[in-house]
Amino acid sequence: xDREALMQQSLAETVVVPQLSPxxxxxxxxxxxxxxxxxxxxxxxxxxxxxxxxxxxxxALALFTDAHAREEASFSKMFLPQVARQGRPPTFTWQPVxxxxxxxxxxxxxxxxxxxxxxxxxxxxxxVAGALFAAEFAPRRLREFLKPIxxxxxGIPSVVLGFFALMVLATLLQDTFGFTYRLNAVVxxxxxxxxxxxxxxxxxxxxxxxxxxxxxxxxxxxxxxPWETAxxxxxxxxxxxxxxxxxxxxxxAIGETMIILMASGNAAIVSSSLxxxxxxxxxxxAAEMGEVVVGSPHYxxxxxxxxxxxxxxxxxxxxxxxxxxxxxxRLTGGAS
Amino acid sequence: xxxxxxxxxxxxxxxxxxxxxxxxxSVKGSDTMVILSQRWAEEFMKKNAATKVQVTGGGSGxxxxxxxxxxxxxxxxxxPIKEAETxxxxxQFKATAEQVAVAKDGVTFYVNEKNPLNALTVxxxxxxxxxxxxxxxxxxxxxxxxxxxxxxxxxxxxVFVKDHLLNGEDYAAQAQTLPGTAAVVNAIxxxxxxxxxxxxAYAKGIKELKIKTSSGExxxxxxxxxxxxxPLSRDLYFYLRGKPTGEVKTFIDFALSDEGQQIVNKVGxxxxx
Numbered sequence: 001x002d003r004e005a006l007m008q009q010s011l012a013e014t015v016v017v018p019q020l021s022p023x024x025x026x027x028x029x030x031x032x033x034x035x036x037x038x039x040x041x042x043x044x045x046x047x048x049x050x051x052x053x054x055x056x057x058x059x060a061l062a063l064f065t066d067a068h069a070r071e072e073a074s075f076s077k078m079f080l081p082q083v084a085r086q087g088r089p090p091t092f093t094w095q096p097v098x099x100x101x102x103x104x105x106x107x108x109x110x111x112x113x114x115x116x117x118x119x120x121x122x123x124x125x126x127x128v129a130g131a132l133f134a135a136e137f138a139p140r141r142l143r144e145f146l147k148p149i150x151x152x153x154x155g156i157p158s159v160v161l162g163f164f165a166l167m168v169l170a171t172l173l174q175d176t177f178g179f180t181y182r183l184n185a186v187v188x189x190x191x192x193x194x195x196x197x198x199x200x201x202x203x204x205x206x207x208x209x210x211x212x213x214x215x216x217x218x219x220x221x222x223x224x225x226p227w228e229t230a231x232x233x234x235x236x237x238x239x240x241x242x243x244x245x246x247x248x249x250x251x252x253a254i255g256e257t258m259i260i261l262m263a264s265g266n267a268a269i270v271s272s273s274l275x276x277x278x279x280x281x282x283x284x285x286a287a288e289m290g291e292v293v294v295g296s297p298h299y300x301x302x303x304x305x306x307x308x309x310x311x312x313x314x315x316x317x318x319x320x321x322x323x324x325x326x327x328x329x330r331l332t333g334g335a336s
Numbered sequence: 337x338x339x340x341x342x343x344x345x346x347x348x349x350x351x352x353x354x355x356x357x358x359x360x361x362s363v364k365g366s367d368t369m370v371i372l373s374q375r376w377a378e379e380f381m382k383k384n385a386a387t388k389v390q391v392t393g394g395g396s397g398x399x400x401x402x403x404x405x406x407x408x409x410x411x412x413x414x415x416p417i418k419e420a421e422t423x424x425x426x427x428q429f430k431a432t433a434e435q436v437a438v439a440k441d442g443v444t445f446y447v448n449e450k451n452p453l454n455a456l457t458v459x460x461x462x463x464x465x466x467x468x469x470x471x472x473x474x475x476x477x478x479x480x481x482x483x484x485x486x487x488x489x490x491x492x493x494x495v496f497v498k499d500h501l502l503n504g505e506d507y508a509a510q511a512q513t514l515p516g517t518a519a520v521v522n523a524i525x526x527x528x529x530x531x532x533x534x535x536x537a538y539a540k541g542i543k544e545l546k547i548k549t550s551s552g553e554x555x556x557x558x559x560x561x562x563x564x565x566x567p568l569s570r571d572l573y574f575y576l577r578g579k580p581t582g583e584v585k586t587f588i589d590f591a592l593s594d595e596g597q598q599i600v601n602k603v604g605x606x607x608x609x
Contacts, residue, residue, distance in 0.1 A: 084506060094509075098506050181512065182523070182527050183512060183523075266488075266512055267484075267512045268509055277512045279513075287513065288489060292490075293424075
């Protein structure tokens with residue numbers, strides 16, 4: 001049947017539609033309106049995302065188009081060591097407000113990685129183990145009590161966590177470990193872990209409870225202990241979900257600003273020690289956006305950092321989803 | 337599809353920049369000057385009930401950026417305006433940036449109360465902040481690492497110390513940056529090997545370092561700063577687009593009047609006259 005005929009047919013059909021009662025017609029109109037509104041909302045979300053990317057990237061574009069900015073913040077200056085002081089060996093320095101701006105991204109990358117590393121080191125074992133306990137071993141009543149408490153932790157504003165890390169954790173850790181700097185990567189990382197644990201816990205717990213009962217029963221029927229069942233059957237079966245939890249946590253750790261801004265000391269140092277103060281990418285944007293001369297290379301640079309953060313989380317999510325698919329395939333023998 | 341795009345356009349209306357309304361004066365910028373300007377505004381509004389003066393902080397750079405964007409009438413700044421900023425005002429408003437010095441301030445260096453040192457020379461302070469001196473024993477203190485505190489580079493105080501103490505060179509990478517003098521003071525109360533700097537107006541509960549000069553040790557007091565004996569003092573400015581007129585002029589005249597300069601004294605800064 002060609003299109004013409006189809007059109008004819010559909011027209012013919014519309015003709016023979018029986019007259020609707022006014023109430024039914026009103027209902028139909030309402031349905032249509034609601035459907036329209038919902039569609040509009042969905043598109044608004046997508047549009048907002050696209051517009052955010054476009055506008056942030058647009059501000060950063062000057063780094064590539066503007067000659068002055070290209071000279072001041074070229075890629076070699078961002079990623080290769082530069083001579084910061086006369087007669088000194090070249091170093092990685094972040095000093096964008098200077099007679100000769102130094103815009104090395106390396107200390108910021110290192111700072112971000114340090115805090116993220118510390119927080120993941122603490123939050124992943126805690127979150128996953130907590131979820132495993134809640135899903136597999138906790139008596140019902142304890143679980144009903146445990147879950148809301150941990151989810152409440154997720155609701156604490158990061159400013160509060162940052163203040164806690166700045167005032168309480170920092171002093172405590174300095175007294176315990178004798179750090180030279182009161183504010184350092186460990187303090188910031190621990191503060192960050194407080195924000196990430198509930199995220200990982202919640203998602204991992206959902207993934208673990210979603211594992212079919214039949215798996216557990218089969219394992220137990222074969223003579224495995226509850227612990228073996230949890231560790232060798234349920235946990236691998238929930239692996240994709242747990243991975244997703246870790247990725248979510250990681251994304252939050254990279255992007256988290258307030259806790260780092262308050263508790264890390266914000267010194268852009270290149271070192272391997274976790275006891276040194278650090279400056280992260282996101283905290284740099286937050287700290288410097290307020291004063292920067294609008295339209296200057298420094299301004300574009302801050303937006304460029306924003307784009308970098310965006311790209312990081314995007315790539316991370318892509319890798320994670322591909323990996324999750326692979327894991328799923330292996331677990332289900334390619335059935336799904 | 338066209339339908340969707342049309343409805344999207346409705347959702348994102350074109351936002352017009354907010355101009356300051358007539359009858360309200362907006363003063364924005366340096367955190368160092370916020371308290372001072374608020375006092376001025378209060379007294380000024382008692383006299384001129386028709387005018388409403390709004391004072392907001394955010395840092396010198398933020399204030400000047402707002403002046404360039406046209407979202408404030410007066411920018412408070414604790415650093416001189418940059419060439420790039422004057423240029424922007426010239427191109428966007430066909431006006432020159434007007435500078436009015438409204439008060440004087442001295443940058444004070446703080447150490448923890450437990451620190452045995454009471455005074456350092458300008459050279460020693462410079463060495464400490466450039467990262468050449470890293471241990472207190474090198475300047476006659478205890479054998480401990482110096483923990484440097486600095487301000488975020490949005491701060492006028494940061495720029496002032498950089499220009500006047502470090503001769504434009506960069507701070508040591510180890511310098512930890514904190515937002516606001518209050519945060520610096522708070523950090524040093526908790527860090528016995530710490531050193532930081534800030535406006536004299538805020539110094540409470542910690543030790544202010546005197547500066548060793550050829551003519552003895554100079555404390556950051558009012559007369560030392562006014563007389564210029566204290567080596568690290570600066571002017572605090574109001575910046576405007578073009579010559580002040582109308583309400584802006586009345587407000588600035590009030591700030592520079594005897595009564596206005598009395599308020600400067602009360603807040604803890606030093607008069608310009």
